[in-house]
Amino acid sequence: MTSRRDLSVTYAILGAFSLFALLPIVGIVFTAVQDQGALAAFGTFHGVHLGNFADAWRDGNFGTYLRSSAIVAISVVAAAVLLSILAGYAFGLMRFRGAEVLFYVFLLGLMIPTEAIIVPLYYDFRDLGLTDTYWALILPQAGTSVAFGTFWMRAYFRSVPRSLVEAARIDGASSWFTLWRVLLPLARPAVLTMTVLLFMWTWNEFLLALVMVSDEGLRTAPLGLSFFQGRNTSNLTLLAAGAVIVAMPVVVVYVFLQRHFIRGMLSGAVKG
Amino acid sequence: MIGGSGLVAPPGEPRRIGYLYLAPGLLVFGAFVLVPLGHAFWLSLFEWDGVTAGTWIGLDNYGDVVSDPALRRAFWHALVLIGFYALLPVAIGLLLAGLLARARVRGLALFRTVLFLPQVIAMVVVAVMWRMIYDPSNGALNELLRAVGLGSLAQSWLGDFDLALSSLGLVGTWVYYGLAMVLLTAGVQKIPPSLYDAARVDGAGMVREFFAVTLPALRGEIAVALTLTTIYALRNFDLVYITTKGGPGEATSVPAFQVYSRAFESGQVGSAAAVGLCLTALIFAITFAINRTAERRPA
Numbered sequence: 001m002t003s004r005r006d007l008s009v010t011y012a013i014l015g016a017f018s019l020f021a022l023l024p025i026v027g028i029v030f031t032a033v034q035d036q037g038a039l040a041a042f043g044t045f046h047g048v049h050l051g052n053f054a055d056a057w058r059d060g061n062f063g064t065y066l067r068s069s070a071i072v073a074i075s076v077v078a079a080a081v082l083l084s085i086l087a088g089y090a091f092g093l094m095r096f097r098g099a100e101v102l103f104y105v106f107l108l109g110l111m112i113p114t115e116a117i118i119v120p121l122y123y124d125f126r127d128l129g130l131t132d133t134y135w136a137l138i139l140p141q142a143g144t145s146v147a148f149g150t151f152w153m154r155a156y157f158r159s160v161p162r163s164l165v166e167a168a169r170i171d172g173a174s175s176w177f178t179l180w181r182v183l184l185p186l187a188r189p190a191v192l193t194m195t196v197l198l199f200m201w202t203w204n205e206f207l208l209a210l211v212m213v214s215d216e217g218l219r220t221a222p223l224g225l226s227f228f229q230g231r232n233t234s235n236l237t238l239l240a241a242g243a244v245i246v247a248m249p250v251v252v253v254y255v256f257l258q259r260h261f262i263r264g265m266l267s268g269a270v271k272g
Numbered sequence: 273m274i275g276g277s278g279l280v281a282p283p284g285e286p287r288r289i290g291y292l293y294l295a296p297g298l299l300v301f302g303a304f305v306l307v308p309l310g311h312a313f314w315l316s317l318f319e320w321d322g323v324t325a326g327t328w329i330g331l332d333n334y335g336d337v338v339s340d341p342a343l344r345r346a347f348w349h350a351l352v353l354i355g356f357y358a359l360l361p362v363a364i365g366l367l368l369a370g371l372l373a374r375a376r377v378r379g380l381a382l383f384r385t386v387l388f389l390p391q392v393i394a395m396v397v398v399a400v401m402w403r404m405i406y407d408p409s410n411g412a413l414n415e416l417l418r419a420v421g422l423g424s425l426a427q428s429w430l431g432d433f434d435l436a437l438s439s440l441g442l443v444g445t446w447v448y449y450g451l452a453m454v455l456l457t458a459g460v461q462k463i464p465p466s467l468y469d470a471a472r473v474d475g476a477g478m479v480r481e482f483f484a485v486t487l488p489a490l491r492g493e494i495a496v497a498l499t500l501t502t503i504y505a506l507r508n509f510d511l512v513y514i515t516t517k518g519g520p521g522e523a524t525s526v527p528a529f530q531v532y533s534r535a536f537e538s539g540q541v542g543s544a545a546a547v548g549l550c551l552t553a554l555i556f557a558i559t560f561a562i563n564r565t566a567e568r569r570p571a
Contacts, residue, residue: 143304
């Protein structure tokens with residue numbers, strides 16, 4: 001029923017848009033490996049100079065930035081995943097007074113952008129003496145991440161066959177045991193999807209870090225890159241190498257777990 | 273997450289132990305999202321420079337969102353960006369979905385991987401990348417135009433008052449059209465072929481078929497795509513901060529950037545809080561409107 005012509009037009013359009021998505025990325029990778037001595041321009045190519053990454057790493061202090069990002073991302077994701085599993089379990093499989101209202105509050109929380117709370121967050125953390133600490137980066141992101149995670153895990157626990165939960169209860173299993181030994185082993189794909197999305201959002205966060213942190217040693221990777229750009233406008237090669245370094249961790253995770261990224265984002269995942 | 277199921281009575285007995293499971297998450301969410309949100313509203317009622325004592329001015333900061341030309345312009349720019357971030361990608365996605373309705377394509381997974389890639393890259397990196405591409409002297413875009421003999425079109429894409437906002441908008445289009453394409457093509461592959469057979473028996477051409485079958489069947493997917501991309505368009509801080517800082521003049525000033533510059537550069541903390549809350553209200557309103565429209569079944 002499908003004509004060959006229709007099919008080739010479709011492939012051509014898909015191919016063209018895929019190519020257009022890829023071109024700027026290929027361009028910046030090319031820029032990152034070109035000869036620093038040559039007049040740098042975006043997307044030109046004069047052989048491969050992988051030493052640029054080492055230079056950018058050293059000049060741009062990216063080792064420190066990546067370490068900060070790793071500390072923040074791991075803390076936020078670990079805390080948010082644990083708390084979301086617990087809260088999602090309560091909303092998904094238990095009935096208690098006020099559950100509905102509380103759930104809607106979480107739901108609204110998904111749409112609250114960082115811009116709405118960044119001003120009071122800064123002044124509150126400053127009054128507590130917590131600006132310029134990892135806490136200022138971890139705690140607010142844990143809050144927004146828990147809103148998404150709770151929503152995500154609730155949807156998962158709703159989809160669990162009731163018979164499973166009831167069987168566990170008849171066997172006399174406690175709710176704690178049921179969660180960790182019966183339900184969670186089956187929840188691994190859902191938990192993994194949530195984990196990679198939270199990791200991506202936390203790693204890429206910029207505004208919070210910009211406002212909360214001025215200490216060089218605490219800067220996260222995106223913030224470090226913006227400072228590197230500020231003081232290094234002439235050397236495009238190193239700037240491109242820095243940009244590649246900052247993007248790389250998430251891209252690597254994406255390459256291995258892309259199914260989870262795509263499934264999560266196609267289901268409309270968004271975080272404040 | 274948008275488009276989730278509504279509230280159905282959960283299985284199981286009433287369990288007060290639920291509060292215990294909920295408490296830690298609620299505590300963190302409440303302390304670092306809800307309390308600051310309330311505090312933001314409180315701050316928005318003052319004129320405050322962040323240092324000296326503030327002056328109570330009631331809702332005047334909200335009045336400014338309507339009357340202050342700088343803020344009005346910022347919100348207008350945000351709406352323009354919705355065109356680039358949301359409408360354009362969804363239009364591209366629909367075009368492809370219309371084609372796919374007639375052609376069952378293999379190897380979609382590979383295209384999907386590539387089309388999604390821009391979205392996993394940090395917006396700061398995307399901004400650095402596009403600043404290089406738009407660079408007036410040696411950026412890839414001007415080089416390309418010169419190479420194909422259109423050198424007269426080469427210009428300062430982010431430095432021109434009339435072009436800067438569109439140039440930024442197209443970066444958003446680049447990031448999000450993959451999302452719209454993948455969402456809508458996944459949706460179209462779920463439409464039962466019998467619907468198309470019926471349309472063809474009725475003699476519907478490709479265009480009629482698109483409006484009669486494809487478009488109505490994709491309502492849910494369109495709503496999700498529009499909601500997500502609209503939210504991203506409205507929360508556009510990183511890109512503006514890295515590329516233009518709202519300039520030239522105020523040509524690319526957006527609400528998210530106004531929140532930052534008012535609170536942390538020009539000492540208008542109350543106004544910044546008000547702008548942030550108005551932005552949130554706008555996100556709520558648009559999300560709600562999109563999803564209400566999508567739920568209304570066609571007659």
